[in-house]
Every structure is written in C-alpha cells, then in structure tokens.
Amino acid sequence: MAELAWVAAALPFFSFLIQVFITGPTRRRGDWVGIIATAASFILSIGVLLETTAGVRTGSSFLWATMGDRTFRFGYHVDALTGVMLVVVALVSLMVHLFSLGYMEGDVRYGRYYTILSLFTFSMLGLLLADNFLQLFVFWELVGLCSFLLIGHWYEEKANSNAAMKAFLTTRVGDIGMAIGIFLLYSATGTLQFEEVWHSVSAGLLTPATITAVSLLLFAGAVGKSAQFPLHVWLPDAMAGPTPVSALIHAATMVAAGVYLVARSFPLFSASPTAMYWVAAIGGFTAFFAATIALVQEDIKKVLAYSTISQLGYMFLGLGSGSLVAGTFHLMTQAFFKSLLFLASGSVIHALHTQNLHEMGGLYRRMRWTAWTWIIGSLAMAGVPPLSGFWSKDEVLLAAYHSGRPLLFWLGLITALLTAFYITRATWLAFFGRPRDEEKFRHAHEGDWRFKLPLGVLAIMAAFSGFVGSSWFGHPFTHWMETTLPSGFHLVELEPAGIVQLLALAAAVLGILLGWLVYGAGVVSRSALIRAAGPVYTLLKRKYYLDELYGWLFVRTTVALSWVVSVFDRYIVDGIVNLIAWFSTQLSFATGDFDRSVIDGAVNGVGAAFSAGSQVLRRAQTGYVGAYLLVLLGAMAAGLLVLAFIVD
C-alpha cells in the first residue's frame, strides 16, 4: 500500500482534470467527482498510515532534470510523518468536500469552487509526498495559488479580492527567503534530496553557520505560510473566503505546511541551536500575541483565525523546543479540532447569515448537533482531558518546560489560559444565553446530513485522536516519529513532569471558569434579574463585581493590550508592507519620469551646447526618436570612453 502513496495525490489531480475538461459545463459540475477521488485518497492514506507506522519507509523517484553533472529527481517518499499528514489532509479535505455540498449550494461559481478544491487537495498531498526541497517548493507555490483563488472566491466585494492579494503577496515575502535558503542549501551540499541533505548534515559536511543560515531562511518561508509574527497579517483577512475553505486551507492543512516543513527538516534545524531558538521564540511569542487578539474579536471567524495563528505558534514552540513529537502531534490534533470549529461556525453562519457573535446567542436550542460538536472542538482546543488538545498541548508545554527557556514555557501556559477563555467566550456568546437578534434566531435551523456528517466525523477525531500520543496507550505517536528520523538522529525522550500537566490542566480549567463567570454567569444573572423582577442585593453586587471585573480586568487591560497589539498589527506591519509597495511604485514612476525629463533634458542640453554657432543645432529639439538615439549612441560613446581609460 505504501508504494501506492503517490496515487493518493494523483486521484485528486485526475478529478481536477475531469472537472476542467469534462464535467465543467454539466449541471452538477464535478462535486461528486471530487468527493469520490478524495474519499479514495483517504482510504489509500489509511493504508499508508498503517504500513508506515509499522516501520515501513519507502519511496521512489524518476529523473526529472540533469543539469551539469547534477541530477534532480521527482518522486515520493513516505514514512510515518507523511502517513499521519496524508490521513489528516485527506480526511479534512473529504469532510470539507461534503460540507460544501450544502454550504456552497447555489453558489454562482460552484463548479469552479470544487475544481480548485481538487487542485488544492492534489497540491497539498503532493507537498507532503515530496522527497526533495525543489518538489516541495513547487507544490508549496501551488497550494499558495489555490489559496489565493479561493480567498477571492466572492471577488465582487473589493475587500475579498484585496484579502486574496494580501495573502498572495505577504506569503511571497517569506517565499523569497525560502527560495534563497534552498539555493544556499544546494550550493553547500550539491543536492536537494531530503535523505542526502540529512546525510550531509550528520556527516558534518556543513559549517554551523551554513546550517543556521539555511534553517532560518527556510523558516522564513514557514513563517509566511504558517502566518507567524510578523507575517501573520494575511490570515485574518483570508477569512474572506468561504468558511469550508477556511477550515481546510486556513486552519488545518496549508497553513500547517510551514510546520510540516520545519518538522520534515528537523535533522537540519536541530543541528542549529540558534535556529531552534528562533523557531521557539517566534512560535511562543506568536502563540501569546495572537491569543490576546482573539479575546476581543467580534467576528466568529476572526476569533478562530487568531486562534489558528496562536495554535500554529504552539507547534513551532514545540518544534523549537526540540520536540519533533510535540510539534507534529499538535499539528495533527489542531487540524481536527480547528477544522471542526470552522465547519461548526460555517453551520452557524449558514443558518444566521451573520458572523458577528453579538448577533448570535442561544443557538444551542436550535442547533444541538452543531452546538455539541462545537463544544467538543472548543473543549479539545482548551485542553480538557481526555480530548485530543489536552494531550498535544501538554506535550508542547512539556517540551518548552524541558528546553530551559522558562519565559517561553510561561508564555505557553498563559496562552493556554487565554485560549480556554476566548473559546469559552465564543461558545457562550454563540450558543448560550438569550438570542440577541430575535429575527435571525427565529430563522436559525440545523442543516441536513451534509452539515451533520462532517461535523460528527471531525468531532470524533477531535475527541479521540489525541490518544495516539497519550501515555495511557504508551505514546504510540512518539514511536512513529522515531521511525521517520534518519539514522544518526534520535528523538529526545522527555521526562514526564507532573507539575506541567497540573499547570496545563489548571490553566485550561481556570480559563474556562473565568470565561463562564464573565459570559455565562453574567448573562444568567442578568436574566435571573429580569425573571425575579426585583433586585437581590448580593446578586446585584456580584453582578456589579463581575461587570467591574469584566470592565477592568478584561476590557481595560486586555483590550488595551489587544489594542496595542492590533495597532501594531494594523499600522506598523501593514505600514511596512504598504511602504514597500509605495516605494516601488514611486520608483517606477520616477524611472518613467527619467525617460521623460532627464533624457529629454539631456537632448536639449546637447542642443544648447552646440547651438552657439549653428542654426542647424538649434533645431535639435526633443524628438523622441532623437532622445532614443542619444541614449543608444551616448551609451556607446560612454563605453568607448571607459575603454580609453582602461587603455591608459
């Protein structure tokens, strides 16, 4: 089965071709073609996972290009890491395909949507199967392109097409670094095959400075793709795309490609303490930073977007702290619970036609299925045992704890608390309390099986997928990852620390409790006040106290903090991007002016210089042909002058 792994990527590609050339004009378009292809990919992926986790590592490649005496190959490589990722991507993609049946029904570009979805699935699976950096880069660009096209799906609104552009251009900034990193790696090792690069690293053929430089440059690509500070600005805007797309691309798969890159290159990164430090530092900081912003978002998708940035930061924190297991494990669990949360929010948005949390409320009564799956997802994210997020977050914090960087550990812990808090807030505002928009609430209803089935499947995964890395079952995930490392590399065994588990659990519980106190209890007390129709002194006082707490502790301080951070986000980081754009436009116009004024002026100047005695020269006006000739021949004369100096 593992030898057929490439078929898993080929199937969505054929589906893409079929949709482009055959089913395009048909009424149903190619939706079921895509679903069947993705389902087949998923089944194949499971086979691959079963074999690779048993220790099988295989691959094959064909000669793609010979340049000089070097060869570049194109092929696939599977090991347990690939196997896990294949299953995650294929499953989430399948669920999103199904969910979109209902969500995108009647959309003006329904066919195009499914076509690009197939192309994306192919590209993402291809990225995972790549056995060299070049191939990885090829698919890396392809997924970026699909992301661009899907963010701008509803391009009639200017904001959406702007978001698409922002995503495309911002990630490109990171990609320059990545491209240069790949060149550098090639010039240092003479190969781009993963296996051979790892071999050069372990054989000590690379200087530490080269390893650090290459790692940091590759990490720049990961920072762009995985929306880490300071290149994270595109991801919240990318929520302009359809919600299922956000679930697939901007939560579970493509944005995790950066994490996958670092995980895949772990033998390289782990050879450079500096690079590891930066991976951990950027990850830890982003995790905290994005979580604070998530606290005050009113748009349900924005909450999830910042939450995604924050969770991706966690993964880098885990990897940078030296634990391959922590990063990849959290990557897997996050993919499930975050895509679940996105799809659940999609279900809500589909029912209410709003994304604003303050226009929701009480939806639990109308949408039980959605509410329960959302709750499972949010508890998993908050880190409540025994749901998946608990195990993986624990692993990340454990890695940070052992890495000897206490600041990062504490940042991670506070983030865990903030995470639990903001997801509780969102849960309460959306599903509990009184409906704040009666009109919308009246029309809210649960979707049919096309909504329920994907939510149910993902809820099961969000709940139970964590067991593969749990101590209850003897950490099978750790053993899988062990098999992916090349010979000469070993996983660092992390000593389990009870204190870490305790603190993580405490953070989660505290966060949820605080969230409930502020949003749940506050609302309850308000409605109790109405029902009782008479103020109860202590209840009032408590309510007042809660308002104070809310006002001072959260609105004032965290809002202020979030405000500072989002001002920074909006003005400084965006400003730099805008400044670069402005500068290059100005430069462009300036060069245009150069042609106009300087060269014309020069022609005039030449005319003036010679006009002293000659009527003919006076006629040397600023004809454009003349100006062009002057440049042509002037450059020639300048060249001759330079030569004359060389002769001297």
Next chain:
Amino acid sequence: MERNILVLLPQLVLIATSFLVLAVDLRTGDRKNREAELIPWLVALLGTVAALVTLPLWVGQGEFWGRMWQSDRFSLFFQVLVFSVMILVLLESAEYVRSREIQSGVFYALILLAGVGMTMMASSRELLTIYVGLELMSVSFYALVGMMKNDDRSNEAAIKYYLLGAASSAVLLFGISLLFGLTGSTYLPEISSKLSGLQGTAALPVAWAAVLLLFVALGFKVAAVPFHMWTPDTYQGAPTPVTAYLAAGSKAAAFAALIRAFSLGLPTLADLWQPALTAVAVATMTYGNVVALSQTDVKRMMGYSSIAHAGYVLTGLAIFTPESLSATLYYLLAYAFTNLGVFAVIVLVAGRRGNEEISSFRGLGQISPAYAAALTLFFLSLVGIPPTAGFLGKFYLFFAMIEADYTWLAVVMVINSVISLPYYYNVVRQMWLEPPEEANVLPAGTAAGQTAATIAHRALLGIGPAVAVTALAVLLLGLYPQPFIEWVRQVTLL
C-alpha cells in the same frame, strides 16, 4: 566546403512560399470574402509547416557553401524554435490581419522572409551571413511593424524602430569592419585565433572597441538596457502578432547571433565582456521590471517585461560556462512559448474589446475561464513560479550561477522576479477578481445585451489552437524538462 542545396531546403521552402503567398494574394485580392482572404494565410501556414517538416532531412554537421553556412545542432535548435514560433504567430494572425485591414499577402510574405533571416543568423559562423540574416529580418520587421497603414501608432512604432534599427546596424558594421581590419577575417573561429595572437599588443584596444560596437548593435536587437528605448513603443504600436514575433523570434535570433559571436569569435576577450555583460544584465532586468510596474497598456507592459527577460537571458551568456549557455537556450525556449501564449490571449481580448488596456481583461475569468486560466499560467511562467517552463528556465540559470560561484546574481534575479510579481498579478487580478464590464453582463433579452455578449464570447480563428499548444508546451517544459535539457546540452557542445 561542400555545396549541398539540401542544407538550405527549409529556407528555400520559405522563400518560395513567400512568393507563392504574394501571387495567391494577387489572384484573390479582388474578391474580398472571408474564405478568399484566408487563402494566403493558409499557404503561409502550410509553407512554414513544410519548412519544419524538411528539417529531418538535415544533412549532418558541417560547413557548406564556402564556410558561409554552418549546419550543426545549434542551428537546428534555432530553426526548430523559429519555425515553431512562426507557426504560432501565423495562427495568431489570421483574424487580426483581417479585422485591421492589413494587406494579407505582403504581411504573410514578410513574416516568412523575417523567419528566413532569423534562421540565417543562427546558421553561420561567418559574420557576413549573420549580418545579411540580421538585415533580412530587420527590414522585414520595419515593414511589418508599420503594416497598419491607417493607424498612427503603428506608423510611429515603425518610424522609431526603423531609425534606431538602421543606426544600430551601421554601428554593427563599423564594429565588424574594425574586427576585419585587425584579423583579416570575418569568420568567427579565425577571428578568435587571430585575436589571441594580439594579446598584449597595441592593437588590442581596437578589438575592445569592436566588441563594444558589436554588443551595442546586438544588444539593441535583444533590447538590453541602455539600448532598449525602442522596445516599449514598438511593442505597443506594432500589430499584436508582430509584437509576439518580435518578442519570441527576433529576440531569440539576436541571442543566437550574440552567443555565436561572443563565444566563438571573442572568447579571448571574455575577461572584458563578461563583467560588462553582467552589469548590463542586472541593469536590464531591474529597469524592465521597475518601469513595467506603472504601465496601463498590456502590450507596452509586455515590452518592458521583455526587456526584463532579456536581462535574465543575458546573465547566461555573461557567466559563460557550458551549463549557463544551455540554460540560456532553455530559457529562450521557455520564454518564446510563454510569450506567444500571452500574446495569443491579448489578440483575443483586443479582438473583442478593441483595445489592449489592462482594464479590458476585467472579468475574463468569467467570460472565458479557459483563456484566463491559460494566461494565468503564462504569467506564472514569466514570474518563474512552478510548475511552469519559466520556473525551470530560471532554476536552470540559478543552477548555472551557483555552480559558477555567481550566487549573488541568483539572489538579484530572485529579487527581480519578486519585483515583477505585481504587474503580472495586476492582470491576473483583473481577470479573476473583477467582474466583467457592464456591457458584457447585460441580460441576454435585450438586443444590446445580445451583441455585447456575442462579442464577449466571440471565438477567434487560430487563437484556440495557439493557446492550447503554448499552454501544453509551458507545462511540458516545466513538468518534464529532462528531454529538453538533454537537447540544449547537446546543442551547446558547439
């Protein structure tokens, strides 16, 4: 020294076809109906295909006709390239020529003759043949660019191209005359051996001056900064298929001559021209990309884009290793097909909308998704994003640079390709992320709506096949490059 008429067969076929085209046009010239007008076009197309088909009758390597004609893999490569370009240009011409009231017989005859000139430039080691080929190509182009006699811009473009081109030819000749004086020969290998004997003598500076003059003239044809001034104007004003022909054919032929002249005739002076070419290459790519950013006319933008690409290609010659020369040829191949694809879509859009403003591409993704997707692919190729021909071309150049310790140049090129991103992206954005202009989405019930819709969806003869072929070529060159790399590597074993 063999005399063998077979070695000239493709060229003879083209020349004969061009006469036939003129004759056919005289016969059918009076009856101006659609079918009659297509006859000269069909004859020209068949003639070019015939020329391509005669290539396998290739008589083997060697020199013919008193060293005036060189038949080798290099010339074969460029003949295949030029003939393919011609076929695609002809496919793109059919409707354009008809709708713009261009004299079709003359137009097609000149296309064929320019092709003969291009292949001559690549098929000789004798400067005389290269010169005559260059002039045949250029003179044909002066007329082609000005073919739209009722269009001021076309005439203006022709005037500019003609005056600058003629001046640069004179510069070329003066340079050749100096080389002749120094070495007593215009046969490149002989020039090379004589020049190596001049090392250290007082005559060497004259050789340097000659190299400079040669580069000015050939740099003009490839549109290298600072000899690029004609490019945007001529590209904008010329009939669109001619612009495509200039960008893909004329540029490739000029590079063929440049590579032959510099690597065969002047390798002993490489220490001098390598740094100069490197500097020119960097200036060219940067200038082209930066100025392209503020363009609003697609053809003009493509003019600047072609300047930028000339810079990329020049780096290959500047590095001057066997691998970099192979990479240069690969890039030319990739660039030719990509560019022809772009211009095919431009012909289509201009045929529907009447102008080539970037805003005319608005909503193309909705009106003709296939063409919009193809144009997106071509632009990705021009930027160098995988999995396209342009990516592999750039990658091959990067590879050559890194192997030759020119990593900094690779970095400059990466940065340049990022600078180029916004202006290509702008068109892509117009196509996919902007709705079509109002006139095209009127409900089909109204008469006006029907007309607009019909125009918006009008298919143009020849464009479909041209786009399909170029798109396939761009993908093939990007996805499975190995056979083509083998080919260009054999070619550069000069």
Next chain:
Amino acid sequence: MIPLGYFLGFGVLLFALGLYGVLTQRSAIRMVMAIELMLNAANINFLAFTRYLYPDDPRGAIWAIFVMTVAAAEVAVGLAVILVLSRRRQTIDVDAAEEMKH
C-alpha cells in the same frame, strides 16, 4: 601613396559625422542620409583594410558590395515608412511621432 591611417581617419570622421547628423536632425529623410554616412564609413574601412593589409583577399570588397545592396533595401523600406508618416501627419518631422511614450 596615401598612408592607411588617412583612410581610417576619414572613416572615423565620416562615422562621427553620420552620428552627429542622426542625433541632430529632425527630418526623417536627413536622418536616413546620416545613417547612410555611417554605413559608408564602414565601407571605407573595409576597402582600405583590404587594399592595404590584405590585398590578396577580396573579402573586404565583397563586404562593401553586400553592405551597399542591403543598405539600398533598408532605405527602400525606410522611405516607405516615412511616406506613410508624411501622408498621415503631413510632415516628415520625426518629432510628430510622439504619441506613445513613458
């Protein structure tokens, strides 16, 4: 016998004169004439080199004949282009052709 240097000096002078003309003239016809001067400068070089340095090799003379032929063709096309200019804009002043810029 006149030394070779005189011919070469004459050639350079003619070339420079052509260059000057092509840069300063606005009339398209005059510019074409100036370009002809540059071409002829090259021809003088070819012939002088043949006569003085390589008297047994006819190649220089062959070049001169080719250059004259090609130049005639070039001028013919050029005049046709200029004719269109004069017909459409009632002038042969190349400054009139300045619609496309920047």
